[in-house]
Amino acid sequence: MKRTTTILLAMMIVAFAFKPASAQWTTEKPGSDNIEVIGHTPLGPRLSIADMDLEQELSRPYAYVARMHYAEAGEKGMDIVSLADPANPKVIYRWRIENQDLHMKTGGMDVKHFKWNGRYYVVQSLQFGSGGPDNDLGAVVLDVTGLPDPNSVKEVARIREPETPGGFHNIFIYKHSSGRVLLITTISGPHANVYDLGTLVEGGKNALVAKIPTPAENTRRGYHDFYAGFHEESGTDRFYGGGTGGYYVYDFTDMQNPSLLVTLTGISGVSNGHTFTPDPTGRYVVAETEYKYAPLRIFDLKPALDGTRNNINQPISAWTPAWDGLVHNHEVRWPYVFVSGYHDGLQVFSLMDPSNPQTVGYFDTFTGPRSDGGMSGGVANGAFGIDVRNADGLIVISDMTTGIWTFRMEGFNGWNGEDWGVPNVSSAQKWDEESREGTN
């Protein structure tokens, strides 16, 4: 009896001394002192909310939230949320696919906005299963120029790919150095599709202008997610894709001839790349692979960019808010990385020292059961999507269950890369810049 008591006492003492990192945020104190919740609006049932995007102009305070049917309930489409008063987000428009019950699988997944010729649009990626209508529908494009008047919103295009049904899981919109606005999409094929959105919204028939290949062999869906950014040092447009085998960087300044620059494959613990985002200089990248226990890995691309090697398989560091969970999407505003951390909510870490990422802020938007969620281990619940408004530093989260949240981080009142000594390059596009000097 004495022996058992000793053992149990020792176990309690050690267990207490060894609190996991996840103990930092609790239901009573979900956030760090430097994070302020500005607003929160629930949007619907459990697991019915996917990714989100935020317009960047302060005069257009609109957020777009993809809506899905991932569990027992949920409408398939998109919500448009007014953030005119960030403390009081209001749904001003709900776009829904017609004949909800006939459409199979999840519905809305990723969402991005763009501006073309003075008008504003939003692209909602869609995924509908076979056995119902629109299995070949990848995205719908809405003209949202007339917001906040919901009656002015109108559908201007649908993008279909009958040869590669299954829809678009992820999308990214990039203002190319040629001046064109490009939609990059995942598809059920060994490449990413590139559409000219100007052509599309003006009624042109040949909007599919390029395909970015993947070096991975025998892959059904080459990419899971991607990003594109201008690489100031080389004056090139760069594509960063995560998919089968790892991560790939292409120069796609000449869209018809994408040129593979760097591969990141053979990484221990990474058989499929997910989200993959470079820093503003293109030297460091934040890379996700999507399974329980996987941290975000940070890589230094310099040896490959310098031409001393073609492949990189060793991260220089990693970060996770809780090793027994999984974090999802991220937005890089150097040195900060804003993360939608699934069960761990909003997380912010600093890459000031890329070899030692440090958590600098957090707020847990999902305080339900940790075992409740999609994917193996129930990791997929809570904060799904994230965006940051550069003009004033507003942080927005879409939570799969609890809805849309707005935050501010103390001392972060906006972002411009030049203030940090790096190019002013992030996911936020400069729609009104016609083309880069020297490229067209």
Added chain:
Amino acid sequence: MKNLLTILFLAVVVVAPSQAQDTAWTQLKPGSDNVTVEGHIPLGGVLNTMDMEVEQEMSRPFAYVARGTVGAGSVRGTDIIDISNPASPKVLLRWRMENPDLHTGLGGMDIKYFKYGERYYVVQSTQFGPGPNSDLGAYILDVTDLPDPSKVFEAARIHEPDLPGGFHNIFIYKHSDGRVILLATINGAGANMYDLGKAVSGDVKGAFIGTVPIAVDQGGFYHDLYAAWHPDSNQDRFYGGGQGGYYIYNITDTDKPELEFTMTGITGVSWGHTFTPSPDGRYAVTETEYQYAPLRMFDMKKGNDGEVENIRSPISAWTANWKNLVHNHEVRWPYVFVSGYHDGLQVFSLMDPKHPTTVAYYDTYTGPRDVGAMGGAVGNGAFGVDVRNADGLILISDMSTGFWTFRMEGFNGWNGEDWGMPNISSVQNWDEESKEGTR
């Protein structure tokens, strides 16, 4: 400027607690209060010490440490250590491969002992590169007459000319038919089985008795292995970690190993490393070897019951420090004793298999974090671990700091029956001739 100062201040305030939580062990306080260092003896240079094994009889207080060269040097062989006074371990014999300058590659890697007849032996697995003995998988030393080092002699060598590269890992199992079987990873598909009784009786060529296959489409390899009696099914079971994941075979009939079930398609696991079941064979502790990988725990009930052919979702996981990697482990239910590389000795409890809990630790390696083998330099520090069931002595071989002995408060020995489990662990019952009902 004010904003920048605010940011820096907040960064310090918010970061400090998370840094402090990285590990509970520090250089000034390397261990938990319930772990006592009994003894420690350095064995040589950095990255020159590999796996280890301890004999289980109190009357034979000997530990065996494999010596190899991940770092610089040419030390390749076996150290035999006297732990009759665990507070003062003493090297009795340094057995070294002949012609050290001609031998290349790792040298000694895994090590296990066994008893056959009334004699005691130790099997040292070897891996040599180009040069002599690249086909040598293991040598066997007769250590019956320890502590007299002059009476240790080499009893056999196992060569595999068709599979050069040696044996990376080995396990010795007292089969239900009474034979003592060496299981060895090979440079090819499957795991080889050798009858050690034959090997030490002069019939090395006749010692090979078969290969446990691996259920993959092409090729395949095992990295590590374990075998144990499975009371529910009355089977001898083989647990192998290798290409694609983990595999469980019935090896009761060593001529016809039968696949029971697999654990493959596990996210984050492209190949399995160490794979150890609980005494009843229901739960499994599994490792895959790369930085950031935790140990994953599986409930194998549905596989054991024949309800599924494959299991792919762990029920839980444990890590000492998610930024690193832990290595080998010894299961003494509910405890799992871990050689945690950079994090030293670690002990966690599987009392609730869905919520493993750290219960003790002692960091045997407090050197630079960026020195080590493999990606992320994770391969340094505590490499091997073993537990003496008779009195609960815990032993660690550290790649750089040498050989350590520990005691954990309240853990004075282990017998599975005291915990409501079969008395099954890596420790073999050498004197049991055969299991009733199987032969």
